[in-house]
Each structure stands twice: as C-alpha cells, then as structure tokens.
Amino acid sequence: MAGQRHSLLACLACTVWLAGCSALPAPNGATPSPPPTPTATPQPIVALVNGEGILQADYEAELARFEAAQAALGIDLATLEGYQGRVLQALIERRLLAQGAAAEGVSVREEAVLAETQNLALDLGSTDALEGWMAENNYTLESLIRGLREEMLAAEMVARLAEAVPADAEQVHARHILMPSREEAEVLRDEVLVGGDFAELAEAFSLDLSTRPAGGDLGWFPQGYLTTPEVEQMAFSLEPGEIGEVVESRLGFHIVQTIEREVRPLLPDALERLQEGAVESWLAERRQASAIEILIAP
Template structure:
C-alpha cells in the first residue's frame, strides 16, 4: 500500500505528463535535451519498537508493556506482591518462551493459518456472547485488534509445539514403589533403623508411626521427589532393601523399596514431567537462539 506522500507525488507526476502532452505543439520539433533527475525513494517503514528480538522476530514493546500491566493486575488480584523487576523479568521470559515455541511449531509445519486464527477468534467471540463482548474484553485487557491477533497466534502456535513435545514423551518410565518412616527426632529414627537391622519388619514399624497409610508413598519416577537425596536413595535401592536415616528439611526419613519397574506415570507425575519437558525444550532452544534485549 502506498503512503499518502507517495500517492500525492505519483499524482503530481501523472498530471505533469498530462499537461505536457496537452501543451505540446503540433508538427516536428527538436529532440529535447534530457536532464538526469533523481528517482524519489520510497519511504521506509518505521521500525516497530521491540522489547526483545528472538532469532530476528520482534517481541513488540507495546505488547510487552500491556502484558506486564495485565500480569501485575492479576498478581494484585490474587493478593500477591511482585516487585517491578521480577514482574518484568517473568513477563519477558514468558514472551520469549512463547516466541521460541511458536517458531518451533512453524519449523515443524504446525503454523496457524489466518483462517485458523479467525476460527479461534470467532469461537472466543461466541463463547463470550458475541463480537461486541470480545471487543470489550480486548479493550479491558489492553488489546487492540492487531495486538490481540498477534498474541493469540503466538499463543496458539506455542500451544501446538507444547503439545508436540508432550506427545513425544515416553509412555512408561522406570519407577519405584516406596514406603517411608518419617520421624522428627533423630534419636527415634536411629532407634527404628536399629530395629530394622535387627530383623524388624518395615511394614510393622511403619504402622506404629503412620497407622493409616503405613508410609506408602506409591509409585514415582526418578526426579519426581522434591528432595534430591531422598530421590537418589530410592533409586539406589532394590526391592526389599531399606535406606539409612536420610535428613531433609521435613525430618528424618527411612525409606523401603517394595517393587520397581517401568510403568505409566500417575496423573500428578505426568503433569510434572510434561512441564519439565517443555521447560527443558525452551531452555535448550534459548541457549541456541539469538536473543537481543532492548535497553
């Protein structure tokens, strides 16, 4: 599309040629002397201010600022206090991650077409009660039509890549089925350990501490427990073996492996591992990406 300035210049040139043709005398005339003239340059587009550039793709500053405002409003509504610098970093990291995921989706042939994007927008409008309601929602959340379409497309493509990463996870993981005896006094824990070493049954001793669950932690894969020492100890044991006393922030643990083997993840563990798989993918791509942060 031509700019108004270029349109005006083109009109003036055409009028000039038309007037010249109308005023040209009839009959032969001497060839005019041609003088070199400079060709007017087309105006260059004004660069979009960027919060960051990811592999050459701009994260628009206006979108970032609007997203930051939405994030801070949401945190305040939840009663959470987030510092300005922390909020800014969280929002920028999220937008960079979304951009990397969206780029990954397009590279894998999973891009969202304009028709697909419009279908999503139509579905959103219908769910809110009409286009007017969607427009009001956009306005209330700091979007205009252009920024909303851009943000929705980026989020939709990022979701496609997220789903692809999750779908490529293994169906089963090596897991252990564990019981624990958790005590809050080291002397008591050492006493239980001594009884186990003397031939005491783990189930019976666990029942004295936790008569309801008998310390059953269920099945879990390696890397699932929050405490790395507990996690490492569980996977160092074979079925029928128990650990020494393991000290954590919670207390003093003795764990016992009932059985182990490949199994599907529990719903809770699957959510953890799905989030981890996506985070690892993003971290790997971010380490390889060309990312320029605006000052």
C-alpha cells in the same frame, strides 16, 4: 449478529480496499507519479530471541494484564519481587516454543487465527463484547492476532513434546520415614534393620503427615515425579526390599525402602508431571542453544 462478527475485521478489509484504490488509473489518461515508499517506523523492543524482537508494547500489555489479575486476587504487587522479569521470561519462553514449532515445519494459517478471534467473540456473546474485553485487557486487534498466532504455535510445540513422553515407564513402589534430625533417623533405621516393622514405625514417628497413616507408603512413581528428588534418587538406587542410607532433603532426613520395581503404565498425574518436565527440559536446552538478549532492566 453476523454483521457484528465481521466489524472487527473491517479495518483489515479497509486496508485491502485502500490498496485497491491506489491501483486505479488516473483520470484523463495522465500517468501519476509513483507515491513515495513509506518507511516503517521501528517499534521499540525489550528483548531479542534468536534475532526476533519482543515488542515493548506487547511486554507492557502483558505486564498490565498480570498486575490486573493479581489485584483481582487481592495480592499486593509489592510482595511479588521481580515479577516484571518473570513476565518477560514467560514471553521469551513462548517465543522459543513458537520458534521450535516453526523449525519443525508447523505454520498457522491466517484463517485459523481469524477463526479464533471469531470463536472468542462467540464465547463472549458478541463482537462488541470482544471489543470491550480487548480494551479491558490491553489488546488491540493487531496485538491480539499476533499473540494468538504465537500462542497457537507454542501450544503445538508443547503438545508434540507431551506426546513424545511414553505412557509406560520404569517405576518403583517405595515408602519412607521422615525425621527432624539425622541422629533420630539413624536410630529408627537401625531398628528397622534388626527387624522392626517399617510401617508401624512410620505411623508412630514420621513427620510426613500425608504418608504417615499409610505407613509411609509413597505408592508407585517414575523418575522425575517426586518433589523430593533425593528420596526419588535413593528409591531408584535400591533393590526391592532394600533399605537405603539416611538421605537429607529440604524437608528433613529420610529412611527409604523400595518395595517393588517394574515397568508399568503411568497414572494420569504422573504422566502429566513427566510431560511438564519434558517441556521444562526442552526449554532449558533451547535457552542454552539460543541467542537471547534482554534490552531492558525490568
């Protein structure tokens, strides 16, 4: 088993051995002519990210992996318009994250990358199984190591951004009633303003099936959490007990009331949402500040 684990690294050892052989003295004391300096053949690239190329081979392999994954799920690729571009954008984002980590002084030791390949072999059961997995997933040993190194850097940057999100945040406890038209929403809002019971009206008329049984209660949430930012913005603009103007979202028309407001610990799902938002915001800012050149039309 131990011998199998090292077979993947045999090509690296072979390279070192050949380099050592070139340094041996020539027989009979003859001085050998220096070998010609090899000229590396540039590998085709599909994009430049701050001067660093994304290899065409890596893009095509990632594209093949994506297509295979979709096929395994029974998804027709013809229904996924522009997926080639999204795959390329994902590689660009990974490169931006890796560059961000490197700019903060993060580095990945070769030993750590090779340890990851060995761990992967252990997870799969053997090095032979890893070699089979690599073939099935369009990896060479070189591209696997290159991808692991970049992924480890990117993961460290994501972890740093996530850790920077405070565990406590200002939050509001709010509720809403969702109606299909502004006119109907205005009628219900007027009824609430003259003393109608908000929760009872929500249970009777709201189109939001997830909150209707609870009288429209949205619970506690921080800014950047709701999937309807218009409702969130209105809730944070109100004082406790206040009812806002009817606000329109992609779902319809909302009557919003803020019940309470305070700084409190974030629930796990809210913290995760804010951490995801922090990464998205960082990537958006980094894109604006970076020189990105796409060299193909995917």
